[in-house]
Amino acid sequence: MNTLWDDIQHLRLRDERRSHAPEPATELLLVTKVSEEANEAAELYRRMRGWGTNGTVTATRDEVCDELCAAAMAALVALDRLAPDAGAHWQRYLAHGAERARAENQAAARATGPNG
Secondary structure (H helix, E strand, O other): OOOHHHHHHHHHHHHHHHHOOOOOHHHHHHHHHHHHHHHHHHHHHHHHHOOOOOOOOOOOHHHHHHHHHHHHHHHHHHHHHHOOOHHHHHHHHHHHHHHHHHHHHHHHHHHHOOOO
C-alpha cells in the first residue's frame, strides 16, 4: 500500500521529468506551481460566486475544491523536493500550527465566556 509520501514522490518525479528545465530551475518551477494552482482556485471561486461575470456562475464548488487539492498537492511536491525528510517536516509544521490554533481557540473561548 502506498503512503501519501510515496504518491507525492511519484508526482514529483513526473513533474521534474516533464519540466525539461535545467537545475536549479526545476526547484523554482515546483515552488511556483503552488501559487499557480492557488490562483486558479481563487479564479474559479470568483466565477463560482458570479463575481465579475455579471452574476453568471461559470464554475462549480467541485471545480474550486479540485483546484485547492491541486494547490495542496503542488505544495507537498515542492516540499518533497526541498526537504530532506518532507514527511517529518510536514508533521512537525502541522503539529506546530495545530497547537497554536488550539491555544488561540481556547483563549478566544475563554474571552467570550460560556454564553458566547
